[in-house]
Every structure is written in C-alpha cells, then in structure tokens.
Amino acid sequence: MVNGIKPISSRSMAERVEISLREYFAQKSFKPGDPLPTELELAAALGVSRNVVREALSRFKMLGIVEAKKKSGMVISNPDIVGxxxxxxxxxxxxxxxxxxxxxxxxxxxxxxxxxxxxxxxxxxxxxxxxxxxxxxxxxxxxxxxxxxxxxxxxxxxxxxxxxxxxxxxxxxxxxxxxxxxxxxxxxxxxxxxxxxxxxxxxxxxxxxxxxxxxxxxxxxxxxxxxxx
Amino acid sequence: MVNGIKPISSRSMAERVEISLREYFAQKSFKPGDPLPTELELAAALGVSRNVVREALSRFKMLGIVEAKKKSGMVISNPDIVGxxxxxxxxxxxxxxxxxxxxxxxxxxxxxxxxxxxxxxxxxxxxxxxxxxxxxxxxxxxxxxxxxxxxxxxxxxxxxxxxxxxxxxxxxxxxxxxxxxxxxxxxxxxxxxxxxxxxxxxxxxxxxxxxxxxxxxxxxxxxxxxxxx
Incomplete structure (x- = not known):
C-alpha cells in the first residue's frame, strides 16, 4: 500500500445513504411515531438521486425502523428484531x-x-x-x-x-x-x-x-x- | 368484511419482489457463489420496473444474502446473521x-x-x-x-x-x-x-x-x- 493514500470507499450509494440516515436518526433522537422528511427533501439534503434514497429507505422499512403511514408519510417505528x-x-x-x-x-x-x-x-x-x-x-x-x-x-x-x-x-x-x-x-x-x-x-x-x-x-x-x- | 372478497395486499412492490426472489432462490437451491440473473432479466421475468428490482436486491445485499462482484455481477452469498x-x-x-x-x-x-x-x-x-x-x-x-x-x-x-x-x-x-x-x-x-x-x-x-x-x-x-x- 502506498503510504498516505487511503483506498476509495467501495460502499454503494445506498449503503452510504443508509449510514448517513442512521447518524441523522440518532442525532435528532428520533422516537417511534416521529415523522421523517419526504424522499425528495432527503434526496436534496443528501445531494443524491431520489432512487438512491428510496433504496436506503426500503432497507429501513425491511428492518421495521421506518414505516410508511397512509396519510402522514414515513415515520420512525419500533424495529422488528426477530422479524x-x-x-x-x-x-x-x-x-x-x-x-x-x-x-x-x-x-x-x-x-x-x-x-x-x-x-x-x-x-x-x-x-x-x-x-x-x-x-x-x-x-x-x-x-x-x-x-x-x-x-x-x-x-x-x-x-x-x-x-x-x-x-x-x-x-x-x-x-x-x-x-x-x-x-x-x-x-x-x-x-x-x-x-x-x-x-x-x-x-x-x-x-x-x-x-x-x-x-x-x-x-x-x-x-x-x-x-x- | 364482505364474504368472498379478500383485501388487496398492502405490501409494497419491493416487498413482493423480495418474497418472489426468496422463493426463486430456494427453488433453484442456490448456494453461496452462484451467479444471479441481471437486474434487467429479473425485471423482465417479474414484470416490474428495474428500480423495484434494484430496491429488493438492495435489501438482500444488506442481509449479506446477495453480493455484488466486480466482474461477475451479483452472486448468492453466505448471509451475515450478526451483521x-x-x-x-x-x-x-x-x-x-x-x-x-x-x-x-x-x-x-x-x-x-x-x-x-x-x-x-x-x-x-x-x-x-x-x-x-x-x-x-x-x-x-x-x-x-x-x-x-x-x-x-x-x-x-x-x-x-x-x-x-x-x-x-x-x-x-x-x-x-x-x-x-x-x-x-x-x-x-x-x-x-x-x-x-x-x-x-x-x-x-x-x-x-x-x-x-x-x-x-x-x-x-x-x-x-x-x-x-
């Protein structure tokens, strides 16, 4: 390895958005029921495409950490450990x-x-x-x-x-x-x-x-x- | 509930594709290292958009069940339980x-x-x-x-x-x-x-x-x- 040069992250965009959103959730002390910004707002704030945001949110939905509510959009949810x-x-x-x-x-x-x-x-x-x-x-x-x-x-x-x-x-x-x-x-x-x-x-x-x-x-x-x- | 009418599934498209792919993996007895069809092929076979397929595959990547390889595309992988x-x-x-x-x-x-x-x-x-x-x-x-x-x-x-x-x-x-x-x-x-x-x-x-x-x-x-x- 050349000294002083770090390898460029091989993480996918969705992974990087996932990590950023985790930090954001923790920093804002989100609790179950708290509403999230929209996909568009998140995409603009992160400077990525809406598709990438949707991909990352889809991961959170699978974990039960984010839930889509019929009228109020996405909210934080109690994660489903066993599921x-x-x-x-x-x-x-x-x-x-x-x-x-x-x-x-x-x-x-x-x-x-x-x-x-x-x-x-x-x-x-x-x-x-x-x-x-x-x-x-x-x-x-x-x-x-x-x-x-x-x-x-x-x-x-x-x-x-x-x-x-x-x-x-x-x-x-x-x-x-x-x-x-x-x-x-x-x-x-x-x-x-x-x-x-x-x-x-x-x-x-x-x-x-x-x-x-x-x-x-x-x-x-x-x-x-x-x-x- | 009206007799004989079942409610329409409220699962998202990504969820439904995830379930279909799980059945497909099991049916084909996939083992770690086995290559998967491309996103386009999967989208065509499932009759859904490529974005939805990508969303579902992203979930599998998070679980470690699917891995993106540099040259050979996506392969089945040993899932990361603890991760x-x-x-x-x-x-x-x-x-x-x-x-x-x-x-x-x-x-x-x-x-x-x-x-x-x-x-x-x-x-x-x-x-x-x-x-x-x-x-x-x-x-x-x-x-x-x-x-x-x-x-x-x-x-x-x-x-x-x-x-x-x-x-x-x-x-x-x-x-x-x-x-x-x-x-x-x-x-x-x-x-x-x-x-x-x-x-x-x-x-x-x-x-x-x-x-x-x-x-x-x-x-x-x-x-x-x-x-x-």
Missing amino acids: TFEKVMTPEIMDEATLQDLFELRLALEMGIADLLYIHKTEKDLDELEEIAAREMKEKDNNFRISNEIAFHSKLYEMTGNNTLKRFQSLLLPIFGYVIKLEKKKVISGKVTHQDLVKILRKGTVEDFKEGMLSHLQPHFDRVRSFKK | TFEKVMTPEIMDEATLQDLFELRLALEMGIADLLYIHKTEKDLDELEEIAAREMKEKDNNFRISNEIAFHSKLYEMTGNNTLKRFQSLLLPIFGYVIKLEKKKVISGKVTHQDLVKILRKGTVEDFKEGMLSHLQPHFDRVRSFKK
Missing part, C-alpha cells in the same frame, strides 16, 4: 461454521432459560407441558414425534413469558434439523425424558432442572465435544 | 418491552454458556481472564470499571470458541446499559466477583460455575423477578 433475524435465517445457504455456531447458541439458550423458567412458571403452564409430554408416549409416528418435540421445547420458552425469546428460538429450530441432516445422524435423546423434566419442574429445584436438561441434551453436547476446534 | 442483527439493534428507538426481553435473553445466554465454556476452556484463556479480573481491583475510575466488566464477560464468550455467539453478545451489551439507565439504577454486582469466577473455572466443576454465575448475576435476576408480568 429481521427471520429474513436472514436461511440454513440452506449458510456455511457450516455458522450453522454449527447457531446450533451451539441454541443449546446455550436451552440451558440458560432455567432461571427465567423458575421465576415465571405457573401450574397452568405445567399442566399444558405435561399434556404435551404425555402425548408423545402414545404415538409411534416419527413426524408426530418431531412436531411434539418442538411443541415441548417451544412451550418451555413460552413459559419464560419472554416473547422475543420465544420467537427467536422458533427461528433456530430449523438449524437443529439441518445440522443433523448434514451429518446424516439420527436424533437421540438423553436419559432424562420430557416427562422427567415436567416432574422436575413440578417438584425439583432449579438446580435439579439444570442437571435434568443437561442430561436430556447430552447427545447434543457430546456432538459439540467431538467437534472441538 | 444484520447489528443493523436492527437500535436501543434508543426500541420499546421497553423489547428492551426488557433482550435483557433477559442476555441473562439466559450468560447462564447458558457454562457447558460450552467447560468444553472449550484452555489454560491460556484462564490466564487472560485472570489478568482482566486482577486489573479491575486496582482501578477506581468508573468508566474503566465498566469497560473492564465488558472485557471480562466478552472474554467468557470468546472462550466458547463460538464466533457468532461472541459477536451476538457484544451487540446485546448496550441493552444492559440502556435498561439500567431507564430505571436510573446503579449496577450492583452479586456476592461472587469476577476473581471468584476465575477461581471456580480453574478448580471447580461446571455445576459450581453455574452456581457462581447465578450469584454474580443475582441483582439482575432480582430485577427480572420484581418485574414479573
């Missing part, structure tokens, strides 16, 4: 390292929600969870078992009372299927079953539950251990 | 319920990484962690203490060897500051200090560590309990 995550969650085109990372992230959450669960769980929740666990004992069909497996773990997240967490985990579900498919392995459950977990949630301490969940997920953790970098 | 999350992580315009949810998600991760930590930790990691913990005992400056607090917890994530997890947690850091600021409360640490946690990581079991971390985060969990919905 955006959903848009980028495309296991079929992700590389294996990322899939593996997300698989572990999911495992960490599965273990990590125990304390939140014990703060929020109710008798009604436990009855519902017990019903899901009981159903799987009766059915032999594999597709049913998979959907029931999902129902059980999703219910656990729901019991935390945390909507973002619940939606987030549901987006990570395909990762499990995908990682297992890549390795052409069958899912094997640990020694502690869903029914055991329900019993622990009813009578056991949060420490008992953490131990039970670890045992339930043991095959997955063994897998992580076997892939140790 | 996208970063774009939507704007605590200043998020509503309080979402902030609270993300705060809890962060707590769940903090607790949940214990097993991954015990699989991946090395002596070298522990030496570095010990150094970070030792530094904070010497300094009284508040800004230094905060950056050291961040350094300690970030190092823990780094020790999991999971790059996605590490980047993800760093994006959740501002949430802690923001939630605490909203409540005008000071950060209080639990009884177990960073130095205690290092000692446990060296000599203790993973169960000891989980107990230690829970005690370290106790004030945060008390906060969650006090906000129980």
Whole structure:
C-alpha cells in the first residue's frame, strides 16, 4: 500500500445513504411515531438521486425502523428484531461454521432459560407441558414425534413469558434439523425424558432442572465435544 | 368484511419482489457463489420496473444474502446473521418491552454458556481472564470499571470458541446499559466477583460455575423477578 493514500470507499450509494440516515436518526433522537422528511427533501439534503434514497429507505422499512403511514408519510417505528433475524435465517445457504455456531447458541439458550423458567412458571403452564409430554408416549409416528418435540421445547420458552425469546428460538429450530441432516445422524435423546423434566419442574429445584436438561441434551453436547476446534 | 372478497395486499412492490426472489432462490437451491440473473432479466421475468428490482436486491445485499462482484455481477452469498442483527439493534428507538426481553435473553445466554465454556476452556484463556479480573481491583475510575466488566464477560464468550455467539453478545451489551439507565439504577454486582469466577473455572466443576454465575448475576435476576408480568 502506498503510504498516505487511503483506498476509495467501495460502499454503494445506498449503503452510504443508509449510514448517513442512521447518524441523522440518532442525532435528532428520533422516537417511534416521529415523522421523517419526504424522499425528495432527503434526496436534496443528501445531494443524491431520489432512487438512491428510496433504496436506503426500503432497507429501513425491511428492518421495521421506518414505516410508511397512509396519510402522514414515513415515520420512525419500533424495529422488528426477530422479524429481521427471520429474513436472514436461511440454513440452506449458510456455511457450516455458522450453522454449527447457531446450533451451539441454541443449546446455550436451552440451558440458560432455567432461571427465567423458575421465576415465571405457573401450574397452568405445567399442566399444558405435561399434556404435551404425555402425548408423545402414545404415538409411534416419527413426524408426530418431531412436531411434539418442538411443541415441548417451544412451550418451555413460552413459559419464560419472554416473547422475543420465544420467537427467536422458533427461528433456530430449523438449524437443529439441518445440522443433523448434514451429518446424516439420527436424533437421540438423553436419559432424562420430557416427562422427567415436567416432574422436575413440578417438584425439583432449579438446580435439579439444570442437571435434568443437561442430561436430556447430552447427545447434543457430546456432538459439540467431538467437534472441538 | 364482505364474504368472498379478500383485501388487496398492502405490501409494497419491493416487498413482493423480495418474497418472489426468496422463493426463486430456494427453488433453484442456490448456494453461496452462484451467479444471479441481471437486474434487467429479473425485471423482465417479474414484470416490474428495474428500480423495484434494484430496491429488493438492495435489501438482500444488506442481509449479506446477495453480493455484488466486480466482474461477475451479483452472486448468492453466505448471509451475515450478526451483521444484520447489528443493523436492527437500535436501543434508543426500541420499546421497553423489547428492551426488557433482550435483557433477559442476555441473562439466559450468560447462564447458558457454562457447558460450552467447560468444553472449550484452555489454560491460556484462564490466564487472560485472570489478568482482566486482577486489573479491575486496582482501578477506581468508573468508566474503566465498566469497560473492564465488558472485557471480562466478552472474554467468557470468546472462550466458547463460538464466533457468532461472541459477536451476538457484544451487540446485546448496550441493552444492559440502556435498561439500567431507564430505571436510573446503579449496577450492583452479586456476592461472587469476577476473581471468584476465575477461581471456580480453574478448580471447580461446571455445576459450581453455574452456581457462581447465578450469584454474580443475582441483582439482575432480582430485577427480572420484581418485574414479573
């Protein structure tokens, strides 16, 4: 590299407008509901074409940061964290390292929600969870078992009372299927079953539950251990 | 609602093109590196203007799903999960319920990484962690203490060897500051200090560590309990 010469930015115009608008939003302390200048006004202020402004605003709309209102034009909006995550969650085109990372992230959450669960769980929740666990004992069909497996773990997240967490985990579900498919392995459950977990949630301490969940997920953790970098 | 009449979709053209292209990518089983048709070809196939196609492609570029290559035009790319999350992580315009949810998600991760930590930790990691913990005992400056607090917890994530997890947690850091600021409360640490946690990581079991971390985060969990919905 020649000393003193910096490379010219390779960012597209839309990217540069996006960055400028982010700075503008922050500087003006915009809150959800606050109106934005029009496309034309923004284009004039930025010295770019209206098409470029529209492209950048389209990105903000996708993130939920900007919303088009029928009469009042564009306004700032509460960004849609999970919805955006959903848009980028495309296991079929992700590389294996990322899939593996997300698989572990999911495992960490599965273990990590125990304390939140014990703060929020109710008798009604436990009855519902017990019903899901009981159903799987009766059915032999594999597709049913998979959907029931999902129902059980999703219910656990729901019991935390945390909507973002619940939606987030549901987006990570395909990762499990995908990682297992890549390795052409069958899912094997640990020694502690869903029914055991329900019993622990009813009578056991949060420490008992953490131990039970670890045992339930043991095959997955063994897998992580076997892939140790 | 009049029976038999469905409301006309209120999606923008860019949104509709985005959805069509997603279906097309999936149907063609595109992999990273695969070339895409040109904007003109896509516009003709979809029967829309080139501007609308550019707007939709711009969204995919932001997600890292599509990349513009200097000579070969646009290609499919490995989506940038964490980078996208970063774009939507704007605590200043998020509503309080979402902030609270993300705060809890962060707590769940903090607790949940214990097993991954015990699989991946090395002596070298522990030496570095010990150094970070030792530094904070010497300094009284508040800004230094905060950056050291961040350094300690970030190092823990780094020790999991999971790059996605590490980047993800760093994006959740501002949430802690923001939630605490909203409540005008000071950060209080639990009884177990960073130095205690290092000692446990060296000599203790993973169960000891989980107990230690829970005690370290106790004030945060008390906060969650006090906000129980």
